[in-house]
Amino acid sequence: MERENSTVVTEFILLGLTQSQDAQLLVFVLVLIFYLIILPGNFFIILTIRLDPGLTAPLYFFLGNLAFLDASYSFIVAPRMLVDFLSEKKVISYGGCITQLFFLHFLGAGEMFLLVVMAFDRYMAICRPLHYSNLMNPRVCYALLLALWLGGFAHSIVQVALILHLPFCGPNQLDNFFCDVPQVIKLACTDTFMVELLMVSNSGLLTLLCFLGLLSSYVVILYRVKGHSSERKNKAISTCTTHIIIVFLMFGPAIFIYTRPFRAFPADKVVSLFHTVIFPLMNPVIYTLRNQEVKASMRRLLSRHMVCR
Numbered sequence: 230m231e232r233e234n235s236t237v238v239t240e241f242i243l244l245g246l247t248q249s250q251d252a253q254l255l256v257f258v259l260v261l262i263f264y265l266i267i268l269p270g271n272f273f274i275i276l277t278i279r280l281d282p283g284l285t286a287p288l289y290f291f292l293g294n295l296a297f298l299d300a301s302y303s304f305i306v307a308p309r310m311l312v313d314f315l316s317e318k319k320v321i322s323y324g325g326c327i328t329q330l331f332f333l334h335f336l337g338a339g340e341m342f343l344l345v346v347m348a349f350d351r352y353m354a355i356c357r358p359l360h361y362s363n364l365m366n367p368r369v370c371y372a373l374l375l376a377l378w379l380g381g382f383a384h385s386i387v388q389v390a391l392i393l394h395l396p397f398c399g400p401n402q403l404d405n406f407f408c409d410v411p412q413v414i415k416l417a418c419t420d421t422f423m424v425e426l427l428m429v430s431n432s433g434l435l436t437l438l439c440f441l442g443l444l445s446s447y448v449v450i451l452y453r454v455k456g457h458s459s460e461r462k463n464k465a466i467s468t469c470t471t472h473i474i475i476v477f478l479m480f481g482p483a484i485f486i487y488t489r490p491f492r493a494f495p496a497d498k499v500v501s502l503f504h505t506v507i508f509p510l511m512n513p514v515i516y517t518l519r520n521q522e523v524k525a526s527m528r529r530l531l532s533r534h535m536v537c538r
Contacts, residue, residue: 238397238416241326243319246310246406246498257314260506264307267510271300273527274513281526287365288354289523291347294374296513298343302336305329306407306505313406323397326408331389333409333505334432337483339381340509341439344476346373348446351472355465356453387431391424405498407505411486433488440480447473471519478508478515 247253278284278293306329313319321329353361388410395417405412410428414421447469454465482504486497517523 238323238399238401240320240322241401241403241408241413241416243313243321243406243408244402244404245313245319246502253314256502257311260307261311263507263510264303264311267514268300268303270517271296271510271513274517274523275300277523277527277530280530284522284526287350287370288347290370291343291350292513292516292520292523295340295343295347295516298336298340299509299512302333302340302509303506305332305336310406310506319406321403321408326403326413327389327392329408330392330410330413331385333385333407334388335381335385337381338384338435339377340479341436341483342377342380344443344472344479345439346377348443348472349373351468352446352450355450355468384431384435388428391427395419395421395424404493405501407501409486409501411497429488433484436480436483437488440476440484443476443480444473447476467519471516474515475512478512482508 245253246256274296275293278289278296309321309329350365353364357364392410392413395414396419397416398418400416403412403416410432414424414428417424450469451466454462482500485500486504517527
């Protein structure tokens with residue numbers, strides 16, 4: 230009988246971002262325009278880095294992977310959210326919910342670990358320039374890339390395993406526009422205190438520690454460049470400033486969502502919208518706009534394409 234009750238819920242009803250039709254229409258138009266403009270930009274960044282032989286440094290290798298991760302991440306929530314805006318009944322199957330949750334945390338954690346790797350890369354480039362080319366060789370870069378993918382997978386599989394052990398026997402209304410741990414756990418037909426504690430430890434504490442570690446690393450880098458030449462110092466400050474902006478965009482919403490008990494706050498849905506749809510697509514664009522080499526390469530690629538036509 231207990232097994233029967235645990236499998237009663239076969240689908241979840243998503244309550245969506247807002248119940249106001251006018252607000253839904255406005256968000257639909259804005260997100261769709263943003264999505265159609267910025268997403269191709271992310272793929273253009275990847276293409277530029279792949280085609281330009283001058284962009285082979287580890288910085289650009291990791292930037293290309295960041296653009297790929299962010300573009301992939303944006304496909305988890307945004308397309309379904311746009312379709313649901315046009316649907317009267319927003320339903321997602323139990324399996325679909327678990328799948329969405331898995332990829333959300335798999336790619337999200339992967340990006341978090343990638344930002345840590347990029348901080349390490351910048352530390353080695355700025356503070357250990359004589360050893361940089363030997364330490365950050367292609368083999369090491371690929372090993373770090375594999376490690377962050379495995380780290381993201383391990384983090385996500387723990388989240389999914391904890392959810393799969395929970396019984397769901399009703400209600401089945403998720404107060405959000407996508408499936409995520411805080412909302413799904415609330416629907417379990419059992420005491421979820423220990424599960425919430427494990428989730429906060431797995432997601433919240435890990436996110437907070439990475440955030441503090443990244444900020445500390447950039448403080449160390451900025452301190453170390455004080456004695457460098459003016460040109461080199463300015464370049465290091467510009468690079469670190471860009472990284473710090475991305476760190477705040479990535480970790481700020483994640484800390485707000487996952488480092489507290491799973492209680493609903495009025496700002497939750499808005500923060501989730503920026504965390505899952507807006508900010509991921511913006512990250513590589515911000516890097517590119519502040520990187521002269523990538524911008525110059527993109528202009529060359531566009532000009533060659535125009536000449537060929």
